[in-house]
Structures are given as structure tokens and as C-alpha cells.
Amino acid sequence: METNQKQAIINFFSKHTRLSSQGMQDLESRLSFSVLKRKDHLLKMGEVCRFNSFMVKGCVRTFKICRAGKEHNISFASENTWFTSFKSFIFQNPSEYYMEALEQSLLCQIKKSDWDYLTDTYPEISQAFRRILEKWYLNYENRVFQNISMTARERYLQFLSDYPNLVGRIPDAHIASYLGITPEFLSKIRSKLSQYPSARIA
Amino acid sequence: METNQKQAIINFFSKHTRLSSQGMQDLESRLSFSVLKRKDHLLKMGEVCRFNSFMVKGCVRTFKICRAGKEHNISFASENTWFTSFKSFIFQNPSEYYMEALEQSLLCQIKKSDWDYLTDTYPEISQAFRRILEKWYLNYENRVFQNISMTARERYLQFLSDYPNLVGRIPDAHIASYLGITPEFLSKIRSKLSQYPSARIA
DNA sequence: CGATTTAATTAACTTATGTCAAGTGTCGGT
DNA sequence: ACCGACACTTGACATAAGTTAATTAAATCG
Numbered sequence: 001m002e003t004n005q006k007q008a009i010i011n012f013f014s015k016h017t018r019l020s021s022q023g024m025q026d027l028e029s030r031l032s033f034s035v036l037k038r039k040d041h042l043l044k045m046g047e048v049c050r051f052n053s054f055m056v057k058g059c060v061r062t063f064k065i066c067r068a069g070k071e072h073n074i075s076f077a078s079e080n081t082w083f084t085s086f087k088s089f090i091f092q093n094p095s096e097y098y099m100e101a102l103e104q105s106l107l108c109q110i111k112k113s114d115w116d117y118l119t120d121t122y123p124e125i126s127q128a129f130r131r132i133l134e135k136w137y138l139n140y141e142n143r144v145f146q147n148i149s150m151t152a153r154e155r156y157l158q159f160l161s162d163y164p165n166l167v168g169r170i171p172d173a174h175i176a177s178y179l180g181i182t183p184e185f186l187s188k189i190r191s192k193l194s195q196y197p198s199a200r201i202a
Numbered sequence: 203m204e205t206n207q208k209q210a211i212i213n214f215f216s217k218h219t220r221l222s223s224q225g226m227q228d229l230e231s232r233l234s235f236s237v238l239k240r241k242d243h244l245l246k247m248g249e250v251c252r253f254n255s256f257m258v259k260g261c262v263r264t265f266k267i268c269r270a271g272k273e274h275n276i277s278f279a280s281e282n283t284w285f286t287s288f289k290s291f292i293f294q295n296p297s298e299y300y301m302e303a304l305e306q307s308l309l310c311q312i313k314k315s316d317w318d319y320l321t322d323t324y325p326e327i328s329q330a331f332r333r334i335l336e337k338w339y340l341n342y343e344n345r346v347f348q349n350i351s352m353t354a355r356e357r358y359l360q361f362l363s364d365y366p367n368l369v370g371r372i373p374d375a376h377i378a379s380y381l382g383i384t385p386e387f388l389s390k391i392r393s394k395l396s397q398y399p400s401a402r403i404a
Numbered sequence: 405c406g407a408t409t410t411a412a413t414t415a416a417c418t419t420a421t422g423t424c425a426a427g428t429g430t431c432g433g434t
Numbered sequence: 435a436c437c438g439a440c441a442c443t444t445g446a447c448a449t450a451a452g453t454t455a456a457t458t459a460a461a462t463c464g
Contacts, residue, residue, distance in 0.1 A: 407463085
């Protein structure tokens with residue numbers, strides 16, 4: 001059963017690199033599973049993030065509390081994505097971010113020490129990690145561009161097209177936070193969009 | 203003379219990794235210099251970005267033109283920073299971005315093929331590149347958080363503190379674009395800040 | 405199944421930011 | 435010294451987005 005789930009990760013790596021059978025075995029033996037209930041915290045601010053996580057099933061939000069004391073979602077992790085509190089994981093220092101499950105979730109995790117071992121030992125795994133990091137980087141680059149160049153409505157339409165699997169699954173208030181607007185304003189945007197559906201042609 | 207300038211890059215790498223003398227020599231022999239005049243384009247949209255560049259002296263902006271046809275600055279490169287049009291450089295495909303010199307600039311560049319050779323051959327250099335990429339990533343992560351959680355005035359104050367060397371050096375309109383606001387509104391922010399200097403305590 | 409919390413909507417009003425247009429100042433080139 | 439770009443500012447007005455608070459709908463838990 002668990003071995004079946006681990007397959008998702010092996011598949012993930014296989015897509016990004018030619019993984020030697022030894023590397024595959026070594027990787028698999030270092031994966032561990034973790035189940036989160038809804039509202040469980042995977043990480044709290046100030047804690048050191050010990051794991052890089054692969055989401056098998058479920059959804060987790062990563063957020064930070066600003067000076068004014070409000071939560072701001074910076075990203076969501078859903079099926080088949082790697083996620084971690086990057087700076088804390090890399091430098092093993094206290095995280096600025098919280099990570100909280102929005103649904104019951106099944107994660108497959110690698111400890112920092114195993115991660116370091118694997119990337120030091122297997123160039124293919126190291127390369128796959130660089131690919132993941134490149135993807136994360138390009139994702140944030142796009143987010144920055146969207147934030148400085150688009151209205152809230154345009155960013156919402158972009159979100160719908162980028163993350164169709166999250167819409168209707170997580171509370172709108174979390175999407176609003178991710179977009180940098182209030183839930184009330186998102187509600188108005190949605191209301192106008194349903195009134196003039198043609199406006200959806202982005 | 204040029205050898206002197208190359209020293210800046212060697213220094214940069216030395217700070218981030220233990221560089222073997224052979225790697226150092228190999229790296230140095232693959233660096234080339236490039237001078238840009240003000241308003242020169244280092245890269246235009248649609249072109250493939252052939253280089254990773256290190257800014258020795260000067261300033262370059264990277265921008266993209268949105269659907270509405272307006273330019274939006276996504277980043278600035280000034281002294282002692284690496285910059286490139288990342289996606290285009292990595293995948294050698296047409297860039298979505300333009301890069302334009304805001305001042306006469308001196309760059310030290312590495313071709314993609316040399317970059318690949320160096321990172322494949324010298325683990326230290328590969329590691330240094332990962333450090334650069336991590337830095338870029340964390341920079342954008344912070345930008346996203348700032349964009350979704352701060353007002354324009356707060357983002358401007360943050361910019362002043364993050365990039366004091368750019369203030370008064372490049373036109374305010376470019377800073378406004380980077381912050382995602384209009385030049386007129388930035389002017390009003392500046393005006394209020396000089397009226398109530400204590401408001402600068404961020 | 406009912407009781408209670410959480411989510412989403414709506415409206416009135418406020419604040420943040422954009423648009424347009426005019427005006428001033430500055431700087432390099434002639 | 436003059437001229438024309440460009441940079442910056444300012445004010446009146448318009449639009450985007452936030453705030454507060456009330457209301458309804460829907461999910462959760464006992």
C-alpha cells in the first residue's frame with residue numbers, strides 16, 4: 001500500500017531525470033509518510049523545517065503573518081507537488097512561515113539529512129532538485145509580474161486557469177489572501193463575473 | 203585591466219564556495235566582457251538569452267510588456283549581481299523579457315555552453331550556481347509576500363532599504379513600475395514622506 | 405437531527421490608487 | 435545661451451479595493 005504511494009514520487013523523479021535503479025531504491029528507502037488532519041499544522045513560525053514534502057493527496061497552505069498581524073497565503077500545495085519552507089529547510093533555521101493542512105492530507109517526506117545525502121550521492125537526484133527549484137523560481141517570477149501588472153480580477157482569472165483543481169475545494173477567503181485582496185472584494189469580482197460571463201475571456 | 207575586473211567574479215565565487223585553482227583558471231578563461239551604452243538593449247523579447255551576466259559596473263533593468271502594451275520592470279541588476287533572463291537562458295528558448303541598460307554598463311558574461319561545461323565539470327561551481335538560484339528564488343518569494351501584504355508606501359520604503367544604491371540613480375518612474383504603481387502616485391508618496399519624515403519609520 | 409461555527413454575499417461608506425492634464429525644472433546637445 | 439526631451443510634481447476627478455456590519459447559506463460537530 002505505502003509502496004504504491006511511493007511510486008508517485010518515483011514517477012515524479014522519472015519524469016525529470018534518468019534515475020538509476022540503485023538511486024531509486026536508495027531514494028525509496030528514505031521516504032516516510034505523514035498524515036495530516038484538516039487544520040493540523042505541519043510547521044509553525046519559529047520552528048525549523050526538517051522536511052521536503054511531496055503531496056500525495058490533499059492540500060496545504062503556506063502563510064506568513066505580517067506586521068499588522070494578518071495571515072497571508074503565499075502558496076498552496078496540492079497533489080503531486082513538492083513543497084517546503086525553503087529558506088528554513090535549506091539553512092535549517094527558524095521558519096518565517098506556517099504550513100497548515102486545508103484537508104486531510106497524505107505526504108511523503110524526506111529529512112534534510114537524507115536529502116543532502118541523496119543529492120550529494122546521485123547526480124540525477126541533484127539535477128531533479130535543481131529542476132524543482134527552477135520551477136518554483138519561475139512560478140514566483142510569474143507571480144511578481146502578475147502582481148505588478150494585473151488587476152485583482154485578472155489575477156483571479158489567472159488563478160482559475162492555473163489552479164482549476166483548487167477552485168471550489170478550498171475556501172475563497174484563502175484564494176483572496178493568495179491574490180492579495182479581501183474576501184469581500186473577491187466575492188464582488190465573482191459576482192460580476194457570473195453576471196457577465198463573457199468577461200471571463202481573459 | 204580586464205584581468206582585474208575578472209577578479210570581481212572570482213571573488214564572488216570565492217565567497218560562496220571553495221574554488222580549486224584549476225576551476226578558477228578554467229572559469230576565468232571563459233569569461234568575456236561586454237560594454238553597454240545607456241539605452242542599449244542587452245536582450246529583446248523573442249530573442250534567446252545566450253548569456254548569464256555579472257554586472258561589474260552599471261545598471262540594467264529587466265522588463266516585460268503586458269497585454270495592455272505597457273512595460274513593467276521586474277528587476278534591476280546593479281554592481282556585483284548575476285542576472286539573466288532565466289527561463290530563456292536555461293531552456294534556450296525565446297525570452298518574454300527585455301533587458302535594457304539604464305546607464306553605461308560593464309558586464310562579464312558566460313555563454314550557456316560554457317556555463318553548462320563549468321557546472322558539469324566543477325561541483326563547486328555547480329554549487330555556487332545553486333546558491334545564486336536560491337538567492338533569486340528567495341528574493342522573489344519576498345517580493346510576492348510584499349506585493350500581497352503591503353501598501354504601495356510600505357513597498358517603497360522597503361525598496362529604499364533594500365536598494366539604497368539605486369535611489370536617485372535611476373528614474374523614479376522605473377521604481378514605480380517595479381513596485382506596481384504609477385509614477386504620479388509614487389510622487390505623491392514621496393511628497394507625503396518628506397512632509398512627515400517620521401512616517402519613514404517603517 | 406439540531407446547534408453552532410465557518411463561508412459567502414451584499415450594501416453603505418472610506419481609503420488607496422489610477423488617469424488626465426497642466427506646469428515646473430533639469431540636462432545634454434547645439 | 436537656447437532648445438527640446440525627459441523627469442518630476444501637482445490638482446481635480448475617476449475607479450479599484452478595503453472596511454464594517456448585517457444577512458444568508460453551508461459545513462461541522464455532538
